[in-house]
Amino acid sequence: MDPFKKELEAGHAVVLPTETVYGLFAKALDEAAVDQVYALKQRPREKAMNLNISSEDDIRFYSKNQPPYLSKLIATFLPGPLTIILEANEEVPAWINSGMSTVGFRMPAHPKTLELIRKTGPLIGPSANLSGKASGTQCQQILKELGHGVIGLEDDSFLTGQDSTILDLSGDKVKILRQGAITRQDILAKIPAIPFEEV
Numbered sequence: 001m002d003p004f005k006k007e008l009e010a011g012h013a014v015v016l017p018t019e020t021v022y023g024l025f026a027k028a029l030d031e032a033a034v035d036q037v038y039a040l041k042q043r044p045r046e047k048a049m050n051l052n053i054s055s056e057d058d059i060r061f062y063s064k065n066q067p068p069y070l071s072k073l074i075a076t077f078l079p080g081p082l083t084i085i086l087e088a089n090e091e092v093p094a095w096i097n098s099g100m101s102t103v104g105f106r107m108p109a110h111p112k113t114l115e116l117i118r119k120t121g122p123l124i125g126p127s128a129n130l131s132g133k134a135s136g137t138q139c140q141q142i143l144k145e146l147g148h149g150v151i152g153l154e155d156d157s158f159l160t161g162q163d164s165t166i167l168d169l170s171g172d173k174v175k176i177l178r179q180g181a182i183t184r185q186d187i188l189a190k191i192p193a194i195p196f197e198e199v
């Protein structure tokens with residue numbers, strides 16, 4: 001069996017590459033696994049986690065009040081370095097989004113990581129670093145820092161070192177909460193109808 005799938009299924013956290021930085025992944029619907037990620041990262045509990053998913057169906061299953069341009073946004077930019085925030089529905093456990101009314105979605109473009117998400121279901125996957133430190137781009141350094149027998153898949157070929165753009169679609173106007181690889185201009189060039197907040 002794939003050692004990473006085995007670790008995830010057992011409720012353990014693993015370090016996997018994305019197209020931006022390394023992430024610390026665990027099964028999103030396993031509260032104890034999510035707790036382990038918070039502990040390993042020393043991350044404050046009030047900081048919500050994203051759901052790493054593999055399809056538009058997954059995004060729609062865990063959200064509500066989706067905007068009409070959502071399908072085109074997903075088809076154009078995902079998988080890729082974009083985190084989409086939508087209103088959460090009752091399917092999202094409080095331990096994922098810290099009881100907030102919204103939830104973030106990420107569909108990483110690394111083929112192995114995306115395959116694991118397809119096979120094991122939604123994963124959380126915050127950047128693989130101690131909270132407050134720079135996002136991790138060196139797998140061996142990350143594993144040494146995290147300790148506790150965490151295993152990792154080393155593959156730097158996809159990494160840009162630049163975090164994903166965070167796009168909040170939960171209100172009437174779309175907001176960029178963090179500027180990453182994908183810009184406002186990139187999005188408007190493909191989907192001019194998106195109602196961005198004035199800047």
